[in-house]
Structures are given as structure tokens and as C-alpha cells.
Amino acid sequence: MSPDYLADEVAPRPVLHHETLHKGAIWDVIREQVDLGDAGVVTREFIDHPGAVGCVALDEQGQVLLLQQYRHPTGILDWELPAGLLDVEGEAPWLAAARELHEEADLRAQDWHVLADWQNSPGGSTENWRCFLARGISAVPHDARFEREHEEAGIVVRWVPLQEAVDAVLAGRLHNACTVAGVLAAHAASQQGWATLRPYDAAWPEHPAYR
Numbered sequence: 001m002s003p004d005y006l007a008d009e010v011a012p013r014p015v016l017h018h019e020t021l022h023k024g025a026i027w028d029v030i031r032e033q034v035d036l037g038d039a040g041v042v043t044r045e046f047i048d049h050p051g052a053v054g055c056v057a058l059d060e061q062g063q064v065l066l067l068q069q070y071r072h073p074t075g076i077l078d079w080e081l082p083a084g085l086l087d088v089e090g091e092a093p094w095l096a097a098a099r100e101l102h103e104e105a106d107l108r109a110q111d112w113h114v115l116a117d118w119q120n121s122p123g124g125s126t127e128n129w130r131c132f133l134a135r136g137i138s139a140v141p142h143d144a145r146f147e148r149e150h151e152e153a154g155i156v157v158r159w160v161p162l163q164e165a166v167d168a169v170l171a172g173r174l175h176n177a178c179t180v181a182g183v184l185a186a187h188a189a190s191q192q193g194w195a196t197l198r199p200y201d202a203a204w205p206e207h208p209a210y211r
Contacts, residue, residue: 049127054083110136
């Protein structure tokens with residue numbers, strides 16, 4: 001592979017000391033001493049996150065599914081992609097995304113591809129995010145639908161033309177990082193005839209659980 005090939009590299013440095021500062025309900029706060037070689041030993045604190053997945057669900061008219069949900073840390077009703085944590089042991093990422101689409105929007109998809117991967121805040125969190133493109137959308141039968149509670153009980157579902165969603169992102173009207181990244185990635189991929197899509201089970205070495 002050419003040295004000019006543009007790609008992140010998985011290259012963890014030796015950890016000399018590890019401690020859990022806070023054990024949370026979903027994620028922990030960790031402190032580690034890391035040996036950076038010639039750059040010396042540093043101490044870093046970060047959130048240990050299980051990772052998450054979501055999907056850009058696209059219908060036959062080129063509309064993307066967005067869900068409005070209240071997020072207490074920001075105090076905002078934001079528009080999001082169907083998404084959730086990788087918190088079921090042994091569950092494949094694409095199946096987790098399919099589960100979230102089912103639970104949050106009462107929908108299922110026949111066709112799944114990897115659209116994009118990212119890390120929301122690599123300087124302070126281990127969170128890895130995988131976004132799928134989901135097509136061939138159909139409704140889940142009423143007797144098989146998930147009973148939503150807490151913030152999810154108030155979810156508002158809206159189908160929006162992809163270009164309209166892109167315009168809202170670029171105008172600064174949508175702020176959820178996964179919505180912004182997923183919508184822009186879907187638009188970019190559509191402009192290349194979806195040739196950039198990867199298989200639903202594409203390798204994901206950046207996430208420690210899937211190396």
C-alpha cells in the first residue's frame with residue numbers, strides 16, 4: 001500500500017497504569033498513564049464508551065428518516081437518525097442498527113450497507129460509531145412493535161428529502177453529530193451512485209471489540 005494512502009492507523013501505545021475513576025450506568029471515566037516513546041509518559045482521562053450504531057433509512061422517494069427526541073444534557077429537542085448503543089453482548093453492529101430502527105421507528109429494512117464510520121471525540125472518548133444505509137423500508141406489524149418509554153416515548157417521526165436535510169445541516173439548524181455526519185455521508189455517496197458503500201459486515205478494526 002502506498003505511503004501516501006490516506007487512512008487512520010490502529011496503533012495503540014503501551015499503558016503503564018490503568019484506573020477507573022467513575023463507574024457509570026452506561027460508560028466509565030478512566031485514567032491511564034501512556035508511554036509515548038520519545039515523547040515521554042503522559043496521563044490521560046477519558047470516557048470508556050461501548051460504541052454505537054445508527055442508520056440513514058432512505059425510502060424509494062429519496063427521503064431520509066429523522067426522529068425528534070429530547071436530549072437532557074443539551075436541553076434540546078434534536079433531530080436524529082435511528083441509533084443506539086452497542087450494549088448487547090455478541091450482537092453484530094448491523095443487527096444492532098436494525099434493532100434500533102425497529103424499536104425507535106417501527107420500521108425494518110431489507111437492504112443494509114456500511115455508509116461511514118467515525119469517532120465522535122477521540123481526544124476524550126473511546127466511542128466508535130458506525131452508520132449504515134438502510135433501504136427497502138417496510139413497517140413492522142402492530143403486534144410486533146416495541147413499547148417505547150422515557151424520552152423515546154415522545155419520539156416524533158419525520159421523512160425529509162435528503163437534500164432538505166443536507167440544507168438544514170449546512171444552515172446550522174441540525175446539530176446532532178451523527179445526524180450531521182450521516183446525512184452528509186449519504187448525500188456524498190449518492191453523488192457517486194452509491195459506489196462507495198461497503199458490505200453490511202465490513203471489517204471494523206477501529207472498534208476494539210471487532211478487531
